[in-house]
Amino acid sequence: MRLLVTGGAGFIGSTYVRDLLDGRYAGSPQDVRVTVLDALTYAGSLAGLPVGDPRLTFVEGDVCDARLLADLLPGHDAVVHFAAESHVDRSLENAAPFVMTNVVGTQTLLEACRHAGVERVVHVSTDEVYGSIPYGSWTEETPLAPNSPYSASKAASDLFARAYWRTHKVAVSVTRCCNNYGPYQFVEKVIPLFVTNLIDGGDVPLYGDGHHVREWLHVADHCRAIHLVLTQGRAGEVYNIGGGTELTNLQLTERLLELCGAGWERVRRVPDRKAHDERYSLDSTKIRQELGFEPEISFEQGIAAVVDWYRENRRWWQKGRGRQSSPGRDGGSEPDGIVPVPERPTAEHRA
Numbered sequence: 001m002r003l004l005v006t007g008g009a010g011f012i013g014s015t016y017v018r019d020l021l022d023g024r025y026a027g028s029p030q031d032v033r034v035t036v037l038d039a040l041t042y043a044g045s046l047a048g049l050p051v052g053d054p055r056l057t058f059v060e061g062d063v064c065d066a067r068l069l070a071d072l073l074p075g076h077d078a079v080v081h082f083a084a085e086s087h088v089d090r091s092l093e094n095a096a097p098f099v100m101t102n103v104v105g106t107q108t109l110l111e112a113c114r115h116a117g118v119e120r121v122v123h124v125s126t127d128e129v130y131g132s133i134p135y136g137s138w139t140e141e142t143p144l145a146p147n148s149p150y151s152a153s154k155a156a157s158d159l160f161a162r163a164y165w166r167t168h169k170v171a172v173s174v175t176r177c178c179n180n181y182g183p184y185q186f187v188e189k190v191i192p193l194f195v196t197n198l199i200d201g202g203d204v205p206l207y208g209d210g211h212h213v214r215e216w217l218h219v220a221d222h223c224r225a226i227h228l229v230l231t232q233g234r235a236g237e238v239y240n241i242g243g244g245t246e247l248t249n250l251q252l253t254e255r256l257l258e259l260c261g262a263g264w265e266r267v268r269r270v271p272d273r274k275a276h277d278e279r280y281s282l283d284s285t286k287i288r289q290e291l292g293f294e295p296e297i298s299f300e301q302g303i304a305a306v307v308d309w310y311r312e313n314r315r316w317w318q319k320g321r322g323r324q325s326s327p328g329r330d331g332g333s334e335p336d337g338i339v340p341v342p343e344r345p346t347a348e349h350r351a
């Protein structure tokens with residue numbers, strides 16, 4: 001099996017590639033070969049990829065580059081599409097790169113898959129496309145109502161996936177996952193930002209009164225679900241992937257303070273994000289019943305392991321901090337700073 005993984009140098013894509021090549025997915029073929037296509041934006045880093053593995057080929061390039069895709073795709077059986085501009089706050093400052101990568105990039109990739117006759121595609125999307133929900137949970141049938149330029153660009157890309165299935169029979173499935181946490185997450189996102197600030201003795205910036213609710217899933221569980229959809233999911237379908245752990249940002253902050261041995265005096269209230277979604281909550285019945293997916297890593301055990309990982313991998317996140325202030329493509333990822341693949345919570349750590 002030859003697989004093209006876009007955005008495979010990012011947080012979630014690199015976890016998927018590591019775990020796939022480590023043979024962590026039941027029934028994955030022995031002869032798997034992976035091509036990672038990644039533009040190495042500020043968010044991309046080769047440090048999380050097993051770059052010496054002969055089964056892995058890395059190609060630095062842009063998903064908006066139709067000519068590159070036309071050269072690269074033939075011979076690949078399947079594509080898992082992670083590449084995206086992924087940080088909501090950046091989309092509030094400048095939405096243009098989000099439209100380019102997330103919308104134009106996805107359409108360009110789907111068009112290339114169509115022409116290359118790729119048999120299977122998974123488009124990795126987000127629960128944020130549904131907007132905000134005061135109570136209850138979203139099913140896959142809930143209408144899309146994105147509120148940020150980021151989520152609007154992801155919703156548009158989901159609709160292109162639908163259209164390429166309906167119009168051209170490109171065999172694409174869409175996954176919509178809740179918030180992920182885990183090792184190698186770029187330092188601008190809330191958990192690594194708070195943990196690394198606390199490790200360094202600094203403050204953490206909490207939006208508004210911290211009442212916003214997010215659902216959390218360990219990145220390894222997310223990637224396992226994506227692989228299930230790739231290998232057993234139905235084309236043309238959407239699958240929600242929830243973790244079942246809903247926390248207010250205040251509750252999350254409290255847990256991170258405890259794990260880092262810090263007190264509330266380290267929390268600095270900052271003005272709320274514009275149009276900040278109040279609550280996210282996914283109904284994951286479909287993927288549980290149809291594909292037998294269950295999260296394996298409890299939030300309690302997973303978050304403790306992640307805090308330990310950031311403690312032990314200062315060199316990696318300090319390099320990320322150096323790239324943090326420069327939105328857009330700055331080519332800032334060099335292969336040095338490679339750190340060991342993180343310890344996964346062991347069986348006794350699991351839920």
Ligand code: NAD
Nearest residue numbers: 007009010011012039040041043044062063083084086180
């Ligand atoms: P990330 O920002 O860590 O990684 C994105 C990767 O895409 C980077 O390696 C970057 O270099 C690459 N990239 C960006 N623009 C590109 C382009 N034009 N061409 C090629 N590569 C490009 O993001 P992530 O958190 O790993 O998210 C991966 C996917 O999962 C995204 O599609 C995101 O919308 C989705 N998602 C993320 C979460 C989450 O909590 N992080 C939750 C649900 C869904």
